[in-house]
Amino acid sequence: MVRATLVKQRNESLTVKDERTGKVYSIPITENSIPATAFKKIVAPRKGGEREEDETERGLRVLDKGFLNTAVIRSEITYIDGEAGVLRYRGYPIEQLAVNSSYLECAYLLIYGSLPTRTQFRTFENEVMHHSIMHHDSEELYSSFRYDSHPMAILTSAFAALGSNHADANPSLAGQNLYTRGTPESLAVMDKQIFRLLGKATTMAAMAYRVRQGRAFVTPPVGLSYTGSFLYQMDHLGEEGYKPNPVLERALDVLFLVHADHELNASCTTVLQTGSSLVDPYSAIAAGCASLYGPLHGGANEAVIRMLISIGSPDNVPQFLEQVKRKESVLSGFGHRVYRTSDPRSFIVRKTADEVFAITGKDPLLETAMRLHDEAMKDDYFVSRKLAPNVDFWSGLIYRAMGFPLDFFPVLFAVPRVAGWLAHWRQMMLQEGGVKIWRPRQIYVGPEVREFVPIEQRKDESKSPREKPTEVYHSGQSRRYWLAEYKGKERAKL
Template sequence: MGRPLETSSSESLTVRDNRTGKTYNIPIVDNSVSATAFKAISAPAKPNEREESGTEKGLRVADKGFLNTAVIQSEITYIDGEAGVLRYRGYPIEQLALHSSFLETAYLLIYGSLPTKDQFRVFETEVLHHSIIHADAEEFFRSFRYDAHPMAILTSAFAYLGSYYSEANPSLQGRQWQTLFTKGDKASLANMDKQIFRLIGKATTLAAMAYRIRQGRDFVIPPTGLSYTGSFLYQMDHLGEENYVPNPVLCKALDVLFLLHADHELNASCTTVLQTGSSLVDPYSAIAAGCASLYGPLHGGANEAVIRMLISIGSPANVPAFIEAVKRREKVLSGFGHRVYKTTDPRSYIIRKTADEVFKVTGRDELLETAMALHDAAMKDEYFTKRRLYPNVDFWSGLIYRAMGFPMDFFPVLFAVPRVVGWLAHWRQMMLQEGGVKIWRPRQIYVGAGKRDYVPMAERESSLVNSDPKKTPSTVPHSGMTKRTMLASYRGKSKL
């Protein structure tokens, strides 16, 4: 906690409040300072100052978009954006992609260490065993329109899944369900593990069902004897062929892509899961919230945007004109730059190699030449290198998914399925943290109107604010039955 300066320390931040002349000494721990320490830095309100400013109640730390705010201590993923480093539990992503598998890496992310042979056997068996969905779920999936977006279906399906497992819902079991976690209660930890097995195991099944409902096909029961990604491709594509086995190159490529997408620290969707989970909601609802966050085009839809961009460019010959249009801010360059990485995304190297393996069996995608030309042109142009706009994971992953035959609106689903693992790893860490879970409740800086007295509607005057389209409801045009109904007269119709 910040306090007026008494003794100086090399591991502290000295702050002088020029409003009062007071100096405060704020401890630095793990190269961070506590935001609540600044609440001690207060000053008398100035004459005529807005009471909403709260000057006498201490400083708030403004950080729009969480650009430099740490909300939790974590042991899971380390990123150095300046150096292009990504490590899961200390292991470089390059080593894991080369030697590990998605499920082994999932174990690492969730439990903190690479599994022994016996530990992995149990984990893999449980995940695959829990991939089967209750038969009633067929009716749920068939209730969606034929053209429903697969991410809308998947998001809803995760929430729906939670209705089956009352033992995972603190609202039904009481808060003791969570407090027993932190005490290391074996039965409670086993209960938590079961929900983790279910969510990872059923993620591919729900995704495959969302795919097949769009295709007008019957659903497929998860097979036995296949890998995690092999089972996923089987459920998506099997049409009754005897001894059907998905192509091993595609299974391996998807496994690598899943591994690379398994976690990425506190991105928007992971933060959403933790924010939601901090209310002690069941993990299925928290995962559904994360899925909804991932749905956004600034997050999970980026690789789809890359493909649409390449299609719009058309051919390598059109790349120079596109580059110039980007510089004039007339076009958007998708797949380059990253909120965290200020150099090349380390995952992009691995995906590039994976793409080559996929193209050997699928053939080269017609957009590949355009992508290569765009990549080379951007890397040679000072406009982009000066701004540190380098290829990210989305630039190549969309090309792989397209070559494998996945529709573009299914790309975010292929992001969400493996990211369930990262979400669960962070959720589990938060549930088990010392001292239990505190609900996340950010502060705001209120800049709205001061205290106002209510004015009856008849006495209100039109004001200029009503001419601002951002501050008045839009008029919605109606047609068809609604238009005719609005013109009709009937009992109970408002005369306003």
Template sequence: MAPASKDSLTVVDNRNGKTYEIPIAVTAHDASVPASAFKDIIHVKEDPRTGNKEKVGLRVVDRGFLNTAVIQSYITFIDGDRGILRYRGYPIEQLAEQSNFLETSYLLIWGELPSKSQYDRFHDEVMNHSTTHVDIEHVFKSFRYDAHPMSILTSVFAALGSYYPEANPSLQGQNLFTKKDLASVQNMDKQIYRLIGKAPTLAAMAYRVRQGRHFITPPPGLSYTGAFLYQMDCLGQAEYKPNPVLERALDILFILHADHEMNASTTTVLQAGSSLTDPYSAIATGCASLYGPLHGGANEAVIRMLISIGSPDNVPAFLEQVKRREKLLSGFGHRVYKTTDPRSRIIRRTADEVFKVTGKDPLIETAMRLHDMALKDEYFVKRNLYPNVDFCGLIYKAMGFPLDFFPVLFAVPRVVGWIAHWRQMMLSPDGVKIWRPRQIYIGPEERAYEPIGQRQEREQRAPTDGPTAVFHSGQSKRSKLATFVGKSKL
């Protein structure tokens, strides 16, 4: 038997004594093994009813993708143990201090910081594509007055794709964005300009429709975040200009939120994108994923938590409730970081600048007491529960944004990260392979169909064992009591 390669894993199947050699791919940052290699480790499965035997390879189980890599990426590097975040090799601290959001966007998408002329062209394209078709206004106005702005934004991104049939592989051919010729790349770049340019416009429209205000055409001559604030807040005042401190703070927060590797929403965008759907539909799926309280809704949850605590004096009792698992602690801990989230330090500095012009939010004292006590408590330190980026909600609150708008302020910059990863996948030299995870089936074996008259009603031992009764009131209740043609008889 030939000696095993140094860069390999030797696996012994103790069920039959067979030995398998699995290659290890070593990169500058880590090492990996192909999950598909475990399919060659065969075991025999027997059907308990028929006795038939079937050879089945091993599957790798990874609930929640705790240690499964789905792609190779050049975009974002995270070292969770050391608290490092870099975009294309550049430390997030340097970009937050010296760059701006559009320059960082260029970096994330095309891999290098732009020259002056490259930046100017990109800036002009994005800002020139910030307006929307007038019919989009009707989509916004079709929502209830109290609709959550993330529901609105998700829906409008999906609708936006219907305005650009040239961006739809279902209409133009499935290799629309993957053939890498000049026309294909130009088409892709145009969609990138549109998505980045329209993201703040759509967000501002979602904000204004909730306020009962007319929509505003994006103004010329302002920065990306300046134009965003203008579209949200201007009520017709002549020469209206957003406060520069708030404008810069929002720009920094946009940089921090632009990308974060394979988070839930980015993975969702790539899952959808792997079917070669149009980029607008893929971005809409990212918004839907970001909407959840375990992801983009977390900064909103932080503020609600602080409000529920009430005052700094109540923090010790709250932390004891967290330890007893009676309350949830938001704003601490991260799937990747095992130390302080590097973005949280930047947020703290940015908050200090914002508070100079807005005044300190009353919740800041509660937040700081929570921060200081948690960092000194062995229970939280042992569990790596350090502050994360979700404390940016304090800045949003100080700037006067409503709580349910916080996820939108996350989604607008994250569009750039989603696009960067989508583009990287479309242009992969290995082509696009549809993402189709496997499962471990644990349900019943084959069984015969029984006609409804012969079935016995099974006991429902838990609420989840069958459909539950829904409370009816008003018209529904009256209709259930009425008689009419076609009404089912129970």
């Protein structure tokens, strides 16, 4: 038994008494955190019957499934107070930025730490937009995908492939300390990759969009904003003087801004985990993109729309909510892993939704969404569980009103999140003390040491279907193939 007591002294510390040995340990508290490695000093002799794999004599380990309360890095980028519903980029409230700033300006803020001057922003914007053009060979990559390929699969592959064009950006080829030196030359190389990734993110996403429609790819235009260029590349069909609708352009920019970063979410953590091996940033961003692909992360707003479609009409909302309470249905777009009150982004996106609907017309699902919102917000079941609408509840409705297909929603999440990923990656590359490869521990609960058994003497030890491969049913071409005869093959046993 280990007993811990917080002792407030001149230097705060945590006093821990190990009841197994009677020893007392003092663990320093810094910035309201304790070093997990300090627990490795809390050792005890292994007793009879205790598993060798528990490694008792090697110190305590900290078990934290899903990183519920584990800090893995010191960061200056984004602050979230889930209890109060607060989100700040580099100290600036998200509500102020959404009204007064732009996505690209916030990208600068996240990456470099402060809002840019007019000259700084002009330089940054010019570099990002200048690097938006893709190499002609990339068209072959996109053309190799099936017409119905998921756009996130295409985008993830494109990010990974992009790195193959820039050998000078690969630490495996240019030296493992390429990004960690912090010298002017190293920073210049780093910044160039940041410009490339930000600039090409919208181009690659637009190319993935046009693959689905069988349309030729569009060269990024000159003179449009970041989101204006994105809409142009998706929709331009050769018209002279084509410009996206300014309301939709601004709405998309606001959505990009509020999605730019969200601290150490799953995809950002994936970028840092991958980046800790000192791989090139293109591979790290591709890994983050793959993580965001999952329905528990980037696919959440798509799930909201599918849920609303399945409900059918506002009249069916009460029945649906009862099914949710009985755990027969899933309520998407409510609640958040971090926020225990309301998601501050949801209010911004809700206002943006009104502006979009004013020119596109109200989506037929809006009435169902509003009824669902109103019913859930006055139901003690959902209120007591602090299940308030999150950013995904409204953003999906906006994307649908703007005409984006459902499976493109995660792409519209991934593109703006590139800025946040790059900010955290850059911070880690330049952190004091250098980069250490991330290597979490585990609690091993598998078999103890056992002797190898020859295959002729083995018995089936599986106790459940999970402990052996599922038998696959084959038909059609496979069956015809097995029925065929050829040299060296015994007749198939059916």
